[in-house]
Amino acid sequence: MPLLWLVLIVLALGVVGYGLGRHKAMTSADGDVRHLHSLPVYYGTNVSLFVVVPALLVMVAWLIVQPIVINNSVAADIPASAIPESSTLGLVMSDVRRVADGLDLAVTQGALTSAEASGLQAGVSDVRAILADVGVALGSDVSATTLSAAQEYRAMASTANLAMTALVLGLAIAGFVYAYGRTNKDFRARNVVEKAIRAILIVAASIAILTTVGIVLSLVFNTIEFFKLYPAADFFFGTTWSPSFGGGSELGVLPLLWGTLYISVIALAVAVPIGLFAAIYLSEYAGPKARGIAKPLIEVLAGIPTIVYGLFALLTVGPLLVNVFGSGGALGVDWMSGASSVTTAGLVMGIMLIPFVSSLSDDIINAVPQSMRDGSLGLGATKSETVKQVVLPAALPGIVGAVLLAASRAIGETMIVVLGAGAAARLSMNPLEAMTTVTAKIVSQLTGDADFASPEALVAFALGMTLFVMTLGLNVLALVIVRKYREQYE
Template sequence: MSLLWIVSIVLALAVVGYFVGRQRALSTAGGDHRKLHSLPSYYGFNVALTGAVPALLLLVAWTLLQPLYVESRVAANIPAETIEAAGSQGLALTEVRRLANGLDLAVERGAMTAEEARSLSTDATDVREQLGEVGVALGSNVSSETLSLAQRYRSISAIGTTVMTVLVLGIALAGTAYAFMKTSPTFRARNTVERGVLMLLLGAACIAILTTLGIVLSLIFNTIEFLRLYPAAEFFFGTTWSPSFTGRGGGSELGILPLLWGTLYISIVALIVAVPIGLFAAIYLSEYASPTVRSIAKPLLEVLAGIPTIVYGLFALLTVGPLLVDVFGDGGLLGVGWMDGGTAVMTAGLVMGIMLIPFVSSLSDDIINSVPQSMRDGSLGLGATHSETVRQVILPAALPGIVGAILLAASRAIGETMIVVLGAGAAARLSLNPFDAMTTVTAKIVSQLTGDADFTSPEALVAFALGMTLFVFTLGLNVFALWIVRRYREQYE
């Protein structure tokens, strides 16, 4: 049974449990809800939550853990020849998983029956041809061993799914029946439901914390593994970025300095564009614009935040880049010959700055509007002009929030990928020329993990080291901004 059907059945049981539990509470009280400890709806919610929540929690946990268990069972049986042919155990397991998913898809589309998928024993060429007819592309290294492992993968997964279905539905029915039998006029349903909802809220908060912890730990462990294979000094202080995967010739030079420089350079150009324009726009909209102008200009400005970054990247590649070449390139308007191609730091920085304008303007506008009106009235009452009030009272009072808005824009710029890939190029270099092509840490993380990478090699593990470096750098930026916010907040309170 599919996950959708299981969830639908559990939710249907919860709905039925709500009405049945509510009706039982009223019937046990003789139809007089004044004899009940809690409102009738609380009894219904108690039955619904008792049946649905444990079942759904088990479903989520089983769905997350089952693939890990199945892959560990299958990986233990992969022959050494298959691993050697694939290049690593991870790649061999990927091919097994892909073939198993292909068999499932073929069964779903009616290309073969479930029994035929379990007993399939034709040679690899026929298997690829049969699955190719239903849109499943397989690699050229499919062997009889891989097919056998894929069938075992499907068999274990099918058994696990069956057991999960029985347990989840059984727990849902048992929980619903238990809460139904426990319903009585003296049962404190409201207290039970409120405790249950409190635990759900606490669980949601813990999920956010544990997710952050899991991300950090995954970065740390993979970074440590990378530094065991590649010298840390060369990674952190190397000035050359030249990865070369096994079989493509040469050794890899994985110095991060060119990537960090490209990240900072493009982000600085973007902030130079976004901060003044966004801040001035926020001051005008909050302090000088009429209500009619504000009601029109603010939504139009915020439309920029809803444009996908790939559209900004195409705008940089097809419009801004050629325009800059026409101005700064050989034979351009200025005739200075500074720019050879459309991809450059300036191209990506300008477009990224346009993208960041609504982040700065919208947040700054909200922060400026939150400054108490009494501060404006006091300044004007002492004889200050409107512009003096804005410059000497409102902006200092709103400065901590404005710094936060600029920090958000900076974090957005540092983590941007698509605009960099299309607008700045892929060259990792140390240069002060803003018209040179460069790249960033995020762009290289994507390129290093594209395709079937061997995650035991430094060339693949370096992506986690890059991510960890970027995480530490952003964390330091946040701490620095917090220090500035606290310093100025103490000054103006």
């Protein structure tokens, strides 16, 4: 049974359970709500929760575990002699899964019957053609071992899906029978539903926390593997970035960090003053009509895809800077040889960050109590003096948070850097030269058929861990600043 149908059936059973549970509770109270311990909605919700939640949880867990179990089982049956010298078991299993998916797709589209897909003989010349007809492209011919393993993979997946369908529907029905059977006017349905809702909220919060933990652990473990293959001192203090998948790589991170920080500083130098001044105008000076027009227009900048900003940097801002600072330009100097430069990326990234600073700062400034403004004006201060001496100091912790959020966004930006800053990893003070950042090199090191056992691929995780530590340091700094000023104003 298709997964979507299974989910819809479980949800439909939940809706039916809600109606029947509510009806039974009202019937046991002779139709008088006053005789019920809880409101009728709680009785229906109780039955619905017992139908839907256990079934869907088991289904999600099954979908996570099933591919791992089947993959390991099929991989164990592939003899080592069947793996080519230029390949690995992981690559062979990738072909096995693609062939299995292709056979399923061929059956779905009517190109093969299920019996034909299971009975194809290894080495049949038209297997590759059949898969090509349904849009499955393979990098190599289908070997006897691959086809046999794919048929085994497909059979095990089909059996597992059938078992999952039976188990999920069985749990849904069992949940309905259990919850419906104990539904009566004296049942404390409200208590059960509230406990269930609290458990769901705890699970949701735990998923967010565990996701963060999982991301960090994946970075940590792969970074450790990288430092087993490449010296940490050369990575952190090396001044040359020259990866080579053939060996002899120099993977010094300093040029990448310098490019990242240089571009981020220029971006913040553009975004912070403009965004902060815009926020002050919108919150303190603009009328309702002007605010209603200006604020949405500023926030439109946040909705523009970063690839569009990158193209804007490459096709508009870069050539404009070349016309000013390049040879034959307006200034008559030869400081800029190409459109890609730190300044190009920094200016465009700063424009992108304006709504982050402006919107958050505007909300923070509006949250300052009006009584503080009234007290300042009552003492004879002007509007500008009130903003400078009262409002901004009171809102400073939130403004610092907005600036650091923009800084984190700048450090993690990729597309604007790739198109606007270039790909040269160098240590230079010239803002009109092309440089690159950590994020751009993470993408380049993981692009293509990279061997994840090589330091040239694992270095991407070390770069990611470096960015994580930098961002964490920014957050700690923000907490220190916020606490200092909150002690002063609270």
